[in-house]
Amino acid sequence: MNPLLDIKNLSLDIGGTPILRDISLSVGHGEICGIAGESGSGKSLTALSVMGLLPMGAQRRGVVRLNGNDLFRRSEAEMCQIRGREIGMIFQEPMTALNPLKTIGSQITETLHTHSKISKAEANEIALEKLARVGLGGGRISENTYPHELSGGQRQRVMIAQAIAWQPALLIADEPTTALDVTTQAGILELLRDLVDNEGLSIMLISHDLAVLADMADHVSIMENGAIVEGGATEPLFRGHRHPYTQKLFAAASHIPIQPLAKFREPLLTVENLRISYRKKSTKLFGKATKFEAVSDVSLQILEGESVGLVGESGCGKSTLARAILGLQPIDTGRIELAGATIASVNNPEAEMRKGKAISSPAGLQQIVFQDPYGSFNPRHKVGRLIAEPFHAIPDAPSGKEMVLRIDAALEEVGLSSTDRDKYIHEFSGGQRQRIAIARALVIKPKLILLDEAVSALDVSIRAQILDLLAELRVTHGLSYLFISHDLSVVRAITDRVLVMLNGQILESGKTSEVLSAPHHDYTKQLIAFTPQIPADWISQ
Amino acid sequence: MAKHDKSGLGKSASGFKSPTSLWIGGALTSIFVVAALVSFLWTPYSVEALNIGAKLQAPSGTHLFGTDHFGRDIFSMIMVGARVSIAVAIVAVGIGILVGVPLGLLAASRQNSFIDDLVMRSNDLVFAFPSLLIAILITAIFGTSALNAIIAIGIFNIPVFARVTRGSALPIWTLDFILAARVAGKSGLRISLEHILPNILNILIVQGTIQFSLGILAEAGLSYVGLGAQPPTPSWGRMLADSQTMISFAPHLAIFPGVAIIATVLGLNLMGDGLRDLLDPKLRRVR
């Protein structure tokens, strides 16, 4: 039997720049075909080439056959009939991929109305059926809801519903779960798997996450710089990977930096009975504002030299907790103490509230590294000035030549050179920017560095380098880390102890290796079970 | 995993347009600025001397743009008129920037606070008074003068700049480098000046040129209805008002001042477009 989708020698130029070279791959009936690769490797453009939705000035060559039908020979009008009817597509960002001004029902029926003259009632019936199919049925979600009323996972389900409304043979899923939490991701992946098993759908699954592909794909193609370097059935490929790039990619994905021997002394950070709440405006006309507790009764301790992971899904309160430790967040009650200094302390909430919630200014004992290497720096300042900013926080800040020496020392410690001091941030890559962010945190010699998803936006190979750097700096400076992440594999790689957070509370804490291998709490168990993993015996060889 | 420069702050090298509109706009604008400056030292004829014998002459070698009903040289009057237009517009934009930008920065640094609400609501209120109505009120109280035009246009510019400043500052306040500055213990004022202002400067420059051109138009309108510069000071709007009854037999009286206004405004707008492309291709025009 011929494959459903057969791509032969696909090449792509955009504005004269070669983007894709000689891509050949095929998707069989009822198969999931994975495409892996780091950012810029051409995964998404391969998919868009198949769809015929390329940007202006794109030139494609080669043959793409869908059920024997050569797609590159079809006119634009014919392609419109194929899109949505024979090939469906879903995207990474469920938050922006739906039209905010239209109900989800009308966005699903639109697929139907585009391809046939069916009646409104009939289309509506199919839409409800599809909503139920993607797990939004049973009257839980009305077809008259608007996208902004749904969560990210629900929106991605609506996206799937509209993509499969016409029962296409092929679904192209471009990083469908990258923007979602682990448990939500598991639900979406399960749904996709179910559609393949029970409805004969074929999926071209694009992902940067090798574990997701190990879990889902029948065979995988690894892309680098617009070309496929290696491809084959998933298990043999994962066990055998021969190409040097594939080997590098796999090594980086499961990289664990050399950890220092754990010897912890005094407690560095103490958080006691911390409560933080926000006011939420009522949706009723004269309704009272309600209190929403983001952090409820949290106590924790970090010892000197210790690296602690804080794991939880979006909205669990981990960012609020981090801001409180930085001294930027007014608290309701509780106490935060860092190296003997009080960051925040509220005993009598009533009295303090009246004065305006109490916060003391941070004293330069703690610093932070952020996730987004692009928004973390003022693009108008030179690197030297960016790194010097934390000096503002400490009383005996160096100036003049001494300050420059300190900046240069910090730059060299993170693997950059003093000549980078006079450059602007846009001259650096994502990984280099993250190094600069670490230099900025390091320059005032803090005791504690908060790493807020600090490696989540990086490609695996860069991520491995940054993790090594963090492990090394921890030894040389006796630093403590609070490593906030949703990614269990990273937490496993770099932390001694882990805290699991849900709904503003810490559910479980303990040695990282113990918690991750033998969790006590149901939520932790679920979290670990839902995290895709490359089977251990595939790697061990 | 596609990565985008989410902040929209990075310099985007792609999509860079050739600054043709900047050159044309800059050239047109400089012609009028130079004419206004030269008029302080020299004009072909005096604009105060009446010469009834040479009245309503068509354009010729001696009078490049012809003469008006008092025999005054139109070319010289346009030179001097440029002075008034440009001065009024510059001062009015200056008022808008000096008051509006700090208000906008303040509102953005205290988002959703009482101060923010107060600034924004008063902005909305001022928007309900077009500059012409403000000019009418001021004239009703203090009588007519060129100062009215400046104050009226200036007041109307304040909410424009406050709104643009706040609107472009808010997304920057959500970026991580602001949090980093707060971790370093910097105050809202200091962050506004050190981090916010430099990053919205290009937007303010572009808005400045737009308001400048709108100021020229508004000044012309006000002096046309007699609420701006008073005779004998020549001004473009006033010249057009005077020409109205003679347009059928002396069209040059209406054409030259009109073309002067159009050319200046066009020049400023082209310059604004060019600057916008040059400084940040992603910037959206706010009016």
Place this chain on the structure above:
Amino acid sequence: MVRYIVTRFCVLSVSLLVASGIIFTMLEVVPGDPASFMLGINAEADTLAAMRRELGLDQPMLQRYLSWLGGMLTGDFGISYTYRVPVSELVMARIWISLPLAIFALILSTLIAVPAGLIAASRRGRVSDWTVMGTTQLGIAIPNFWFAMILVSIFAIKLRWFSAGGFPGWDQGFWICMQALLLPAIALALPQASILARVMRSSLLETLSQDYIRTARAKGLSQRRTVWAHAFRNALIPVLTIIGLQFSFLIAGAIIIENVFFLPGLGRLIFQGITQRDLIVVESVVMLLVFAVICVNFLVDIAYALVDPRLRRP
């Protein structure tokens, strides 16, 4: 939705109250006494006092403000100092020229701008885009009163297709009046249409780069249908804002344009009021125009909620 409308209505009422306060106080500080102005310099002291009583000028300021405000709510704007007739009569006679003119211009400008912006955006970079962009660039730069003068000299004086000015009155028939308003409305609409067309174009281009446009294309909608079904309505939101703002420019523009065409509208009334120092007329007309602008902005806010469901259910 109800909550939203009520909130916007409260904003509307407070704005009106503050605006009336500003206008009243501004004219309070004016030197000079309307009573002596009406009676001349040689008036007797007791006649003056009687006149001041009649005009209510002897009462404290707050009370006069409240009675002015109360009067306006019941349609009583006071009595003109110079004409000695109720201001409401003067206003009523003229508002039926200014208001239709502004609305006519607003409709005209929207009818020109939206299709022009649509064409320019959907044919980005092609000849029609360049034509629209060039024309609008020029349109923005042209002062509307100058454009009005040129229109008069061509179509009224040279070609004699229209009368050069004046207004026949609505009792002469609808079409005759519309004919008299056509040139002024075109002159008013041109610059506003230019601005609006550019906003429409850039808003549409911005919308077309959104993720959900790509989703629609992946569903099999053609480029043209995607523009209609997804981009157009979403692009209208910023256009609505500009239309709201433009109304205040149209009101101001109408005052000036009425001068060119000798239309006896509110603009003429306000200038007569200024030259004759008939402050109560100025005060009332300015208040009325501000009222109109604030009301239009209220309507724009409601229109937002109709277009954007995110505002309807907070």
